[in-house]
Amino acid sequence: MAVKKIGSQTIKLLNPPSIISAGSIVGPKEGDGPLAQYFDKIVQDDLLGEDSWEMAESALVKEAANIALGKVNLTLDDMEYMFGGDLLNQIMSTSFAARDMKVPFFGLYGACSNFTESLSLASMIVDGGYADQVITTTSSHFSSAERQYRFPLESGNQRPLTSQWTVTGAGATIISSVGEGPYITYVTTGKVIDFGIKDAANMGAAMAPAAVDTIRAHFTDTGFKPEDYDLIITGDLGIIGHEIAMELLQKEGYNMSKVFKDCGVEVFDNERQDTHSGGSGCGCSAVVSCGYLYKELQAKKLNKILIVSTGALLSSTSSLQGESIPSIAHAVTIENKLN
Missing domain, CATH: 3.40.47.40 (Stage V sporulation protein AD)
Structure with missing residues (x-):
């Protein structure tokens, strides 16, 4: 069972x-x-x-x-x-x-x-x-x-x-299995979502619906609301994808304005470093989480966060064959204290 x-x-x-x-x-x-x-x-x-x-x-x-x-x-x-x-x-x-x-x-x-x-x-x-x-x-x-x-x-x-x-x-x-935290308390596994985006140079738009789907599922399954978290952060939607996700979540009835960020937006100074729509890649949420977020949790500046890493499941072959970009997002809750 x-x-x-x-x-x-x-x-x-x-x-x-x-x-x-x-x-x-x-x-x-x-x-x-x-x-x-x-x-x-x-x-x-x-x-x-x-x-x-x-x-x-x-x-x-x-x-x-x-x-x-x-x-x-x-x-x-x-x-x-x-x-x-x-x-x-x-x-x-x-x-x-x-x-x-x-x-x-x-x-x-x-x-x-x-x-x-x-x-x-x-x-x-x-x-x-x-x-x-x-x-x-x-x-x-x-x-x-x-x-x-x-x-x-x-x-x-x-x-x-x-x-x-x-x-x-x-x-x-x-x-x-032993330790004093931070603890991983919830895991929400994403579904593959495809809204038909084919532009491999606009992966934020392709991934945003997957992030929204997983965040919505997490709230529905757990009963949590945005205000229950100190931070909800996606993996690498970038500036464009983050704005799309924010708008889609607002339409779902979730006001994320106070807690919602994106690792791809945070990792670079977009204007000074000329990264266009921000950061991406597997390493994006990994280094932001293992560097910035983990240290903020250790310092108790953050006590309960939701990390939602986002992935565009395209390949060089699928792009050449004209396929759209299926995407996925997985979420984990990390918190300093156990209820």
Whole structure:
């Protein structure tokens, strides 16, 4: 009997696991943004001494994990499972990192929703009593994503104003059956939503309906309202997608104006750094959450938040075949105190 299931899409964790550590590492552009002080490590060489952008991203994954482990004096040998993913074909960067890390591995692909997807599954496996210590990783890299989804950087193609800048960075968390919080208390799993958007340079518009669908499901299942949270933050809708989501939620009867933000809006100074519609990529919600949000929770400046990472499930093949962009969003509630 599914005693932890509430409503249609949400799980209430009865033994809420604790996020005992989080690590974040970013590239130079992110390190020049408004959240720089919250990141654990800023690298100036976005190749990290590697031979390719893809292997540089893999190095980011391993470094984020090392940072998170080092904060609590644990090693990879202490980790029972690893949940992780990225944007690349066959989640290449994460899989190659897992090859070196040698932790039992669940590879995930939820596009930019990957951060909360990994948190969701790691929390469920710990809450269910299947493990005591689990590590999650999520990453992206501007140059590897550009090469796969758009154009070679050497082409110097003009980016439309609706486009977003893929975050170079990785975040890692350690989810534990013991700890003093912050705790993951609810998981709302999203559905794939497709409103027929085909413009791969306007992914915020494609993802906004998925974010709205998951947030609405979360409120319906739990009975929570926007004012029950200190912050509700989406993954990488960017400026355009965030505005669309705000308007759609308003039409649903939810006034989100006091608590609603987006990681893609927060991570860059849009005007000074010329990121057009803001940040994107798996690493966007990962580094904002593992850097900024985790530290704000630790300092008790935030006590209850909802993170809704959003993902556009397109591929280079689907775009060339003229398909629309199906999208998804997964939500997790993180809070300092248990009721």
